[in-house]
Amino acid sequence: VRTSHYPNATYFYELCDKYGLYVIDETNLETHGSWMVLGKEQPTYALPDGKPEWLASVLDRAESMVERDKNHPSIIIW
Numbered sequence: 001v002r003t004s005h006y007p008n009a010t011y012f013y014e015l016c017d018k019y020g021l022y023v024i025d026e027t028n029l030e031t032h033g034s035w036m037v038l039g040k041e042q043p044t045y046a047l048p049d050g051k052p053e054w055l056a057s058v059l060d061r062a063e064s065m066v067e068r069d070k071n072h073p074s075i076i077i078w
Contacts, residue, residue, distance in 0.1 A: 006028040024067055024077040027061045030057050072076035 001016065002024040016023050029048070048054035063070070069075055 002026065009067065010068075011073060013069060013072040017072050021074055022076045023072070023074045025065060025075045027058075027065045027078075029058060029061055 001021055003026045005023060005026055011022065013025075015021075018035045048058050066078060
């Protein structure tokens with residue numbers, strides 16, 4: 001099961017653990033469309049890739065997700 005851009009409720013992961021479903025856990029980092037809102041033409045403006053201004057936010061979200069979900073054996077990919 002792919003969580004698709006956002007972590008789910010803890011109960012979801014508990015059910016996946018119980019019933020043997022594999023989970024791809026994704027952090028809440030979704031950027032498509034934000035360049036249009038900001039009036040930019042190129043999507044690369046809004047992509048975190050190697051930009052230092054995104055680093056703290058990306059790491060914080062990833063670390064929060066791993067810390068929250070680290071004890072769920074159903075998660076096979078972060």
